[in-house]
Amino acid sequence: MQTDRTPPQPTAPATFAAAVAAAETALRPLFDPTPLQRNALLSDRYGADIWLKREDLTPVRSYKLRGALTAMRHALALRPGARFVCASAGNHAQGMAYACREFGAQGTIFMPVTTPQQKIQKTRMFGGDAVRIELVGDYFDHSLRAAQAMAQDSGSVFLSPFDDPDVILGQATVAHEILDQAVIAPDLIVLPVGGGGLAAGVTRLFAERAPATRVALVEPMGGASLHAALAAGHPVTLPAVDNFVDGAAVARIGDMPFAALSRFTADDLVLPPEDRICATMLEMLNVEGIVLEPAGALAIDALRDLGERGRLAGRQVVCLCSGGNFDFQRLPEVRERAQRHAGVKKYFILRLPQRPGALREFLNLLGPDDDIARFEYLKKSARNFGSVLIGIETTHPGNIAALNDRLEQAGMDWRDITGDVVLSEFLI
CATH class of the missing domain: 3.30.70.260 (ACT domain)
Known part of the structure; x- marks a missing residue:
């Protein structure tokens, strides 16, 4: 629904933490904080106090909504009536569609022709008449080039999924909520990494507000662009990517996120295999009743490695479940891959x-x-x-x-x- 919440021109807060607090306050009329829930199954298994930050329970079932709303809000404050364009085959598309409808803005979303109908229909549902969907190319890179060309030719605002300071700011609001919801700051926070916007924002806020909290970053083994960038000292493009973990399998980490994450080392990373992630998804579904997409299960799956490294026992740990947009037509494939792993x-x-x-x-x-x-x-x-x-x-x-x-x-x-x-x- 269209609202009159477009804000006045913003002023720059003194610190990143203050900017995140302001962004989080601006989100509250739009949706409630997501739950931070203790998980007894995982806590007992690892001898730790394991909590799940349930970003799969936002209105669009992923954290991407935070960055899209924050970036669009700031853009409209500077350019009232601006039109928006993005490229996405999943959660970012749904976040932008929701934001366009919420703020009464018009947007064009480019998706590959190969995008499943379920994702296209959900994007249309969230955006309604506020968005137009263009199916271009067989691969995401084709859609991205088309979106960027349209933004340049039409003067529309290109809404990046992760390589944008306002998107990073919006994603950091999840860390603000965690610190408000937790009795004490966690000993360890486990974060999925795709393009890096979420990890860049969350780690920066924790560095300011809870510097004693350690961080574990998780990438799918078949799409470890941060791992490759850390080895090279700069972002590099992976020659091939396993797209099964489609919410985090990114060929090249964003430049801005890498600047924020370059202080980490390979010891801070976990690279779980895709088949093992499937086993975690099935366990969360069958035992806990939690529906997670592959990227949403990354942080939980990484607990296996972190436990073997001795980083969990006796500690308070928060795992960020980044999304739950799972197409159940993929369930046979998930079961198959989990069986192979086992x-x-x-x-x-x-x-x-x-x-x-x-x-x-x-x-x-x-x-x-x-x-x-x-x-x-x-x-x-x-x-x-x-x-x-x-x-x-x-x-x-x-x-x-x-x-x-x-x-x-x-x-x-x-x-x-x-x-x-x-x-x-x-x-x-």
């Missing part, structure tokens, strides 16, 4: 002799808890042998090891392709 699902290429009884011989090698989840002939035309793709599900990783031993003893010609990225993507 070692209870494997894929084999098996070469079977083309004679009666050959398949029965293989089936007799399966254990009582082994189940065939996939069976497909890949080549039937060979005179003597045929190749078969077989997926096996079981109840314990030790069952797979035992099956491997039986296959070897029986002289079977087989190959485990579960970890072969090229073959897995092509065949499975």
Whole structure:
């Protein structure tokens, strides 16, 4: 809904903390603070006092709303009636759409043609008549170039998802809330990192208001742009990115966020594998009833590594759950990847002799808890042998090891392709 909350021209507060406090105050008429909740399951597991900051419970189910509202509010104070443009395939698009409708501004959102309809529809729902969605290109970079070109040609304000001081300021309001909600400042805060806007704002505020709090930064293993930038001493573009953790898999960290985060070292980073993140998502859904997108589960998943490093026991820890915009059509993929990580699902290429009884011989090698989840002939035309793709599900990783031993003893010609990225993507 359109409101009359467009503010007067702002004055610069004396400190970053004061600016964040003012930004947080301005957000309060728009949505309530997100909960800071103690999690008994994780606390018991790690012998620590684990709290979850539930940014998945904002009106758009992610923290991105904070930066979009703050940056748009400041832009409209300087340029009343300004139009806005952004490029995003997810949470930033929904945040900008919500902000446009709230402030009565007009915006254009560029999305890749490949964006799932669920995300497009949610963006339209939040923006209503205030936004226009343009589907351009197969990849985000194509949409980004189109958005930047439109902003330059039309004089619209380009609303960056992370490389903007007002966006960083808005994201820092989550840290202001944490410090207001916590009885004492936490010993450790665990933050997901994508483009870096959230981490830049939160770490800066904690440095001013709670300098004793330690920080752990978490990037998906397949999109560790901050890790690469720290190694190089400056932002670099990753040659390839695994887009599964789509809310944090960024090929290049923002210049402004990197300037704020360059004081950290590789020891402050955790790089969890994507398949393990899936296991964390399923546990949070099935045990705690918390719906998290892959990026939203990063901080919780990193507790596994931090616990092994001895950084959790006896400490008060806050994990920032950055978003819950999960498309349940992806649930089978999440379950599959979680099973692979747990070692209870494997894929084999098996070469079977083309004679009666050959398949029965293989089936007799399966254990009582082994189940065939996939069976497909890949080549039937060979005179003597045929190749078969077989997926096996079981109840314990030790069952797979035992099956491997039986296959070897029986002289079977087989190959485990579960970890072969090229073959897995092509065949499975």
